[in-house]
Amino acid sequence: MKGMLEYSQGDTVIHKLNPLSKMIMAFLLCLSSFVSSYILMAVCIIAINLTIASMAGIAKKALSLLKTLLKIGIVLFLLQIFFIRTGNMILDLPFGLFITDVGLEFSVLLVLRLAGATMPLVLMLTVTKMSDLTNVFVQKLHIPYKYTFAFITALRFIPIFENEMNGIIEAQTARGVQFDTRNPIKKMKLVLPLCVPLLISSVKRIEGSAISAELRGFNIRKKNSGYKQYRFYLKDYLIMLLAVVTLAACLFIA
Amino acid sequence: MIEFKDFSFKYKNGEKNALSGINLKINRGDFVGVIGNSGAGKSTFTYAVNGVIPHHFEGDFYGEVIVNGKDTVESSPSELALSVGSVFQDIDGQMVASVVEDELLFGLENFGVPHQEIEKRISDILKMVGIEELRHRNISTLSGGQKQKVAISAVVALMPDILVLDEPTAELDPQSSQQIFGMLRMLNEKMGITVIVVEQKIMLLSEFSKRLLIFNEGSIFLEGSPQEVLKDTSKLLEIGVNCPRVASLANCLTDRKLYEGRVPVNIEEAEAMVGSIIKVNCQGQ
Numbered sequence: 266m267k268g269m270l271e272y273s274q275g276d277t278v279i280h281k282l283n284p285l286s287k288m289i290m291a292f293l294l295c296l297s298s299f300v301s302s303y304i305l306m307a308v309c310i311i312a313i314n315l316t317i318a319s320m321a322g323i324a325k326k327a328l329s330l331l332k333t334l335l336k337i338g339i340v341l342f343l344l345q346i347f348f349i350r351t352g353n354m355i356l357d358l359p360f361g362l363f364i365t366d367v368g369l370e371f372s373v374l375l376v377l378r379l380a381g382a383t384m385p386l387v388l389m390l391t392v393t394k395m396s397d398l399t400n401v402f403v404q405k406l407h408i409p410y411k412y413t414f415a416f417i418t419a420l421r422f423i424p425i426f427e428n429e430m431n432g433i434i435e436a437q438t439a440r441g442v443q444f445d446t447r448n449p450i451k452k453m454k455l456v457l458p459l460c461v462p463l464l465i466s467s468v469k470r471i472e473g474s475a476i477s478a479e480l481r482g483f484n485i486r487k488k489n490s491g492y493k494q495y496r497f498y499l500k501d502y503l504i505m506l507l508a509v510v511t512l513a514a515c516l517f518i519a
Numbered sequence: 520m521i522e523f524k525d526f527s528f529k530y531k532n533g534e535k536n537a538l539s540g541i542n543l544k545i546n547r548g549d550f551v552g553v554i555g556n557s558g559a560g561k562s563t564f565t566y567a568v569n570g571v572i573p574h575h576f577e578g579d580f581y582g583e584v585i586v587n588g589k590d591t592v593e594s595s596p597s598e599l600a601l602s603v604g605s606v607f608q609d610i611d612g613q614m615v616a617s618v619v620e621d622e623l624l625f626g627l628e629n630f631g632v633p634h635q636e637i638e639k640r641i642s643d644i645l646k647m648v649g650i651e652e653l654r655h656r657n658i659s660t661l662s663g664g665q666k667q668k669v670a671i672s673a674v675v676a677l678m679p680d681i682l683v684l685d686e687p688t689a690e691l692d693p694q695s696s697q698q699i700f701g702m703l704r705m706l707n708e709k710m711g712i713t714v715i716v717v718e719q720k721i722m723l724l725s726e727f728s729k730r731l732l733i734f735n736e737g738s739i740f741l742e743g744s745p746q747e748v749l750k751d752t753s754k755l756l757e758i759g760v761n762c763p764r765v766a767s768l769a770n771c772l773t774d775r776k777l778y779e780g781r782v783p784v785n786i787e788e789a790e791a792m793v794g795s796i797i798k799v800n801c802q803g804q
Contacts, residue, residue, distance in 0.1 A: 272657070396621045418615070424659060425611050470612045476575055477613035480600045481677070482629030490628040492637050 273391050278500060279321035284393050284401040286501035291389035293508035297515040298381030304370065306515055307377035313511065314384040321392045327384065334383055338376035345372040395420060401495045403488075410486055418474070422467075429466055433459050520713060521545040521568060521681065526582035528563060528572055537563040538737050541582070545715065545730075547680070550707045552724035552745075553717040555734030556759050561717045564734065565685045567591070568715060570599035587680060601630065604679035608686040610666045619653050619661075619669050626677045644676045647709075648702060664695025668702065675706060682706065684716040688723070696720060700727045722763040725749055725784040733760060746782045765789035772796065 279287070294310060301307045311331065318327035345368070352367030399413035437459070438444050446452050526541040538560040545551055553561050566572040573580045574596045584591045587602045607613045616622040620641065627637050645651045650668050658666060667687055674682065682703070688696035700716075700723050707714045718724050724731060725745040733741040733748060735758040741748050749755070749766040756762070762770070765783045769792060772778035777796055783789040 274655075394618065396616055396618060414615075417617075421614070421617055470609060473607055473609045473612040474615075476571055477605070477607055478615050478625075479575070479596055480569060480571070480603075480605045481615070481626035481674070482597050482600055485597045485631075486629040487631065490631060492624050492628050492634055 271391065272394055273323055273326065275322050275392065277321050277392075279317060280392050281500075282504060283495050283497050283501045284397045285405055285495065286497065286505050287389050287393055288398065288401075290504050290508040291385035293505075293512050294385040295382045297508075297512040298378050298385075300512070301378060301381070301515045302374075303518070304374050304377060306518065307374055307381050310381040310511070310515075311377065311384065314381065314388065318384075318388050321388075323388065323391060326391060327388055330384060330387060331380060334380040335376065338379055341379065342372045342376050345375055397493070397495070400491055400493055404491055404495060410488075410490075414478075414483070422471070425470070426463065426467060430459065430463055433462055520547045520549075520587060521715075522583075522585040523567070524583040524585070526567060526584055527579075528567065528581070529579040531577045533578065536737050537578075538567070540738055541567075543732075543739065543742075545713065547713055548707070548711050549713050550704070550727065550729040551713075551715045551732060552728030552730070553715065553732045553734065554719065554721055554724055554760060555740070558736075559734040560737045561734050562685055564732075565605070565683045565715065565717055568681070569603045569605045569683050570594065570596045571605075600679075601677070602679055603681045603683055604674035604677060606667075606670050606674055606682070606684040606687050608689045610663060610670065610690055613670055614658055614666070617658055619650075619656050619658060622658060622669055623673045623676050626673055630677055632677075640676050640678075644672045647705070648672045648675075662695070663691050664698060667691065667695070667699055671699070671702065671706075675710075675712070678710075679712065681713045681715065684714070686717050686719065688718065688720065696723060703727065721761060722765075722785075725763055725766065733758070745784050749782045749784075768793075 294314065298307060298310045301310060315324065315327055315331070318324050346364055347362050347368075349365060349368030349371055350363075352365035354363050355366050355369065356364040358364070395417055399417050402408045402413055403410050434444055434456075442455060444452065444455055446455070521544070523541045523543040527536050527539040529536045541564070553564060555561050563572065566576065567584050568586060568591075570586075570591045572578070573592055580592065586599060589599065589602075591599060614622055615625050623641050623644070624637070627640060632640065641654075642651070645654055648668055648671070650665065650672065653661065653665060653669065658669065661669065667690075671682075671684075671687070684703070688699050691699065703714050703716065704727055706712045714728075716724070716728070725748075728745060731741070731743065731745050731748045732739055733755070740758055741754070749762055750770065752762045752767050752770045763784070765786065765788070768789060769778060769782045772792075777800070778792060780792070783792050
């Protein structure tokens with residue numbers, strides 16, 4: 266899963282779409298997956314996801330994501346399948362457990378729905394630069410720049426803090442703290458106190474960051490300051506139409 | 520250009536003045552190096568120039584600081600930022616974007632640079648600094664030196680008259696440090712930007728700056744051209760500033776009446792100095 270949300274560079278049609286149309290498409294596909302009521306339909310949506318991913322040149326990433334999601338799905342499947350008691354019994358198990366045909370169908374559908382609904386959002390983020398996404402939010406949806414800036418800064422600071430935490434842990438390990446213990450509870454107890462130095466250094470860092478942003482004119486930014494323009498082209502309308510048709514199909518066939 | 524008149528400052532919860540009794544004039548086109556122990560007031564000095572003091576850090580502010588004819592107390596930080604560009608020590612903390620191009624765009628967009636001019640400014644500055652190929656790179660994949668170059672470019676793209684840098688090479692290796700200073704010299708000579716740089720590596724400062732300020736306990740201890748300032752090794756050692764080895768050597772030779780002339784500031788000059796001494800003293804043999 267590591268590096269899943271990282272932007273993967275590319276020059277494909279999908280990369281060049283307007284970030285907003287990508288977002289809308291992902292959202293509609295996600296919805297379609299939720300309203301799909303047949304297994305075949307859910308499989309179709311996953312197939313659409315995979316097709317789009319291979320068009321964007323990230324088929325490998327999409328498949329590994331699908332694999333991870335299906336692994337998580339197994340747990341969900343097992344939980345779900347024993348709870349549904351309506352329908353015809355197809356397998357009798359000890360301890361009063363049994364599996365019915367309705368239960369089986371529903372559980373499979375649930376897992377496929379989950380996969381189909383998660384994939385488009387994750388894949389959309391891997392083919393869209395975060396800055397493009399927030400820029401388009403400011404320009405087209407008129408969300409205040411302050412909020413998008415805060416959001417993007419928070420995302421940017423995650424790896425920085427991760428680094429810092431590793432630095433603190435290494436420094437403490439060098440002084441004999443046993444972070445390499447196998448006991449997770451013991452490890453937890455050792456890591457928790459480190460939050461204090463991490464917090465202090467982060468606050469300091471963020472203060473510096475704020476000063477630096479202010480000295481580059483953050484406060485005098487105006488609504489139309491954005492340089493990059495995000496227009497909609499024919500391909501954007503086409504892809505959105507495709508997504509709407511998919512959703513409509515899922516709704517009506519149900 | 521920059522003028523300090525009886526300037527003193529005490530941080531809100533500070534016990535004593537971080538800086539006191541500073542009287543100083545810095546002219547257009549100067550390259551000023553600032554050095555001193557930690558706690559000597561170097562960072563406070565940079566904050567006073569770029570208006571972070573008194574606008575961001577509260578405290579007791581005495582005297583006057585005039586930058587480009589404007590009193591820093593009366594002008595807003597954004598207003599000052601138009602003439603003073605600032606680069607900080609924390610390389611990652613001062614970035615605002617994840618891609619190099621966006622990092623440069625941030626300031627340009629904010630200051631309302633006309634959109635038709637933005638492209639030219641970005642490509643010009645990247646070319647000048649020599650990092651054109653990094654334009655679409657993710658900042659997290661760059662080396663420390665490259666990141667600092669990006670940070671400086673992002674500030675210089677705004678075309679400030681003055682560039683203030685607080686230990687820009689603190690996290691860098693010697694070679695990248697040398698590169699950063701070379702770049703500062705180029706900006707100073709080609710674009711006429713006044714550079715004020717705080718730095719711990721005295722060798723770099725003495726080689727590149729036109730003027731050195733040595734701070735000690737909140738006031739200016741020594742001030743002048745590197746040659747003048749570095750003449751007295753023992754005086755510098757007294758306040759804990761290490762003289763560059765080439766300057767120490769020159770001072771030593773001067774004390775023994777073997778050499779008189781300007782203090783060398785880099786290896787080449789030192790080599791020439793030693794060469795000339797050997798030539799003069801070994802001629803008879």
